[in-house]
Amino acid sequence: MKIFLDTANLEELKTGVAYGVIDGATTNPSLIAKENRGFLPLIKEVLEIVPGPVSVEVTATSAGEMVEEAKKYAEISKNVVIKVPINLEGLKVVKTLSDLEIKTNVTLIFSSSQALLAAKAGATYVSPFVGRIDDISGDGMELVEQIVRIYENYSIPTEIIVASVRHPLHFVQAAMIGADIATIPFSTLTKLLNHPLTDKGMETFLKDWEKVKK
Numbered sequence: 198m199k200i201f202l203d204t205a206n207l208e209e210l211k212t213g214v215a216y217g218v219i220d221g222a223t224t225n226p227s228l229i230a231k232e233n234r235g236f237l238p239l240i241k242e243v244l245e246i247v248p249g250p251v252s253v254e255v256t257a258t259s260a261g262e263m264v265e266e267a268k269k270y271a272e273i274s275k276n277v278v279i280k281v282p283i284n285l286e287g288l289k290v291v292k293t294l295s296d297l298e299i300k301t302n303v304t305l306i307f308s309s310s311q312a313l314l315a316a317k318a319g320a321t322y323v324s325p326f327v328g329r330i331d332d333i334s335g336d337g338m339e340l341v342e343q344i345v346r347i348y349e350n351y352s353i354p355t356e357i358i359v360a361s362v363r364h365p366l367h368f369v370q371a372a373m374i375g376a377d378i379a380t381i382p383f384s385t386l387t388k389l390l391n392h393p394l395t396d397k398g399m400e401t402f403l404k405d406w407e408k409v410k411k
């Protein structure tokens with residue numbers, strides 16, 4: 198499973214990429230707003246750091262305007278993926294961008310029917326938001342299972358990005374189900390690595406090594 202960082206924070210991206218496990222990044226208007234920086238200069242810096250696809254979300258609401266916005270972002274780098282919301286206007290945009298060979302990430306996916314329509318329109322990626330489904334007492338990972346099954350049934354090449362990941366269990370379940378990608382906040386990345394028994398084991402080894410040296 199590929200790992201994307203779900204952040205526009207340059208320090209988090211630099212640190213994550215230095216760990217050698219980051220394949221791409223996803224951003225959205227809320228994550229961009231947190232950084233208090235000009236949008237385009239920030240995106241350009243993100244693209245310099247990340248060695249793979251970077252999702253950049255359009256903010257217009259009509260298909261025509263979204264396509265124009267998307268073309269502008271796609272010119273910046275071949276790694277730009279245009280994040281488009283799943284609705285009727287969004288579907289038209291995905292079809293147009295797919296014909297232009299511009300990659301898309303269809304976002305705010307909350308049902309498997311949305312994921313199937315997005316794929317039919319030519320989406321490169323779809324992003325089911327698992328945490329937000331759990332937040333309203335649903336089962337986000339069940340949606341991921343459904344999408345994996347449907348895409349397998351019809352050999353659909355659209356990749357599934359498990360998004361709105363809130364904790365390590367979401368990440369592990371995404372991998373068990375066979376999702377293509379999990380996009381995770383930096384805080385989850387560090388939690389994936391830490392284990393108290395690893396820390397305890399290291400402490401013991403180092404203490405014993407001190408005895409050997411003496």
Ligand code: G3P
Nearest residue numbers: 203223225329360361362
């Ligand atoms: O990138 C979009 C998604 O991951 C948002 O997550 O935590 O705001 O539901 P969250």
